[in-house]
Amino acid sequence: MLNWRRRRGSFSSWLLTLMLFALREIQTAYHKHEIKHTAVGTSQTLFDLIIASFIDDIPWASYHKSKHPMVVKAAWIAEVVGTNFLEDMRHFTLNHEGVYEFTIQYLTINDTETERNHTFQSYFSCELDGDILLSTFIKYGFDGEDLIQIEGLEAKWMVLNPRAHSLKFILESTIWTEVRKRENKRFCVGAMQKILQKSSMKENLPPEVYVSRRDFPNGTISLSCTATGFYPQSILMHWKRGIDAAIWGEESSSGTLPNSDDTFYLRISLKIPPGDTGTGYACVVDHSQLETPAVYPVPEKPSKWNLWAVALSVLLSAILMISCFVAFTKWKKRKARTTSETQLEGPFPSVTSPVICLQ
Structure with missing residues (x-):
């Protein structure tokens, strides 16, 4: 039974891909x-x-x-x-x-x-x-x-x-x-x-895609996938998880909107309820200017160790910059004082200046 389900899932994925290719040909x-x-x-x-x-x-x-x-x-x-x-x-x-x-x-x-x-x-x-x-x-x-x-x-x-x-x-x-x-x-x-x-009304352009993730204190995760700068208008975007895993959450879409340069924009979002780690999600984008549907994985949530490492790096960088600034300031003041003393003494050495004798 399990093998049959796997085959059915593979067949469904293959059928969806075939439909996307056919639709893309129609869209052109x-x-x-x-x-x-x-x-x-x-x-x-x-x-x-x-x-x-x-x-x-x-x-x-x-x-x-x-x-x-x-x-x-x-x-x-x-x-x-x-x-x-x-x-x-x-x-x-x-x-x-x-x-x-x-x-x-x-x-x-x-x-x-x-x-x-x-x-x-x-x-x-x-x-x-x-x-x-x-x-x-x-x-x-x-x-x-x-x-x-x-x-x-x-x-x-x-x-x-x-x-x-x-x-x-x-x-x-x-x-x-x-x-x-x-x-x-x-x-x-x-x-x-x-x-x-x-001629076409405008040069055909593929979409630029940006995927982001935001974690909230209550455990909710918000995923966002934005495609912009594409032409023609027809585009397909959806969320996937793993090979054939179910997706639970509240989905929303901006609808396809025009940009000021006559290209188009579309953003889809997915709000995942608490209890889901948000791993394995990806945004699938299909457009006539893409050879195949493109898959854009959602960034994973950074671990606490990574957050501490980033914070420590920032702190060390700040300390280093401050130390360099202090050292530079002291050096500049010392140089200015030395220059001032030299100008006051004139061209002849002072009494306390060391004298080098040549035999």
């Missing part, structure tokens, strides 16, 4: 394009429209109605998508200004406060695995509340707020369905394919 071809619109206005007029487009969480284009027209992040992106595409995007944006102005007026038709500001938001996304379209998603929101959403080209709209029932009838019309599919193909999927065929 996986890409996501997100387009976020925020319109601000009253029932009478549209004040502003802000659009931001991201590929794999990296911004590549933006639009601000009150400040500037469509702006592309890099010259090579503008060259790749082409002048005609950018002109189509400009018309697409201008059309949405009219659409959003009408939508805000439509949703506030029964409001008595005509000068009140309202915010209408839309979120578009499409995901690709190579040339295969994995999914499309659209969601609309109004004044901070979700209204209606749809996932997939052939799916039905899902109402999330009672005031969106009338919108559902419009969005499911033949005209709007064809417009939605055409815009998704050209501006979401098409733009992403054009850009990624030319």
Whole structure:
């Protein structure tokens, strides 16, 4: 029975490793394009429209109605998508200004406060695995509340707020369905394919990993594993203990967050209850830029002897430095006194100075 359990544990570890390799291959071809619109206005007029487009969480284009027209992040992106595409995007944006102005007026038709500001938001996304379209998603929101959403080209709209029932009838019309599919193909999927065929949005970088341990007086141990500076965003991190030992404790994660340089950051933690020595733990990190999943052992708790040795070393170093400083100060004072006496005596030897006679 014991041998069978060992074989089962080995098989589970082998299967997990195989799945990680397969997932890493998928991640290298996986890409996501997100387009976020925020319109601000009253029932009478549209004040502003802000659009931001991201590929794999990296911004590549933006639009601000009150400040500037469509702006592309890099010259090579503008060259790749082409002048005609950018002109189509400009018309697409201008059309949405009219659409959003009408939508805000439509949703506030029964409001008595005509000068009140309202915010209408839309979120578009499409995901690709190579040339295969994995999914499309659209969601609309109004004044901070979700209204209606749809996932997939052939799916039905899902109402999330009672005031969106009338919108559902419009969005499911033949005209709007064809417009939605055409815009998704050209501006979401098409733009992403054009850009990624030319170059990645950013140089792929492996993660820098730091593992730490903190022991508390009550016997609790906190382990931390931080991966930072990696790109693309997809990463897998988990704790392991020994070959196939169970892990007990409270796990938490920061979630994958962006750094200021467009790379990403992720931190996972494990709080081990009293009674566990915390030995044998390691952080396993898998990323597309790593040839194999990397294992980072958790530092062991230093023994009391090591702590005393460190303290003694610090003490001895401090004593040595103080002794050197005192000796140097005395030598400097003695030298200064000797120099002063020599200057007072002048060029002739004093009476007490020894005289050397040469025969």
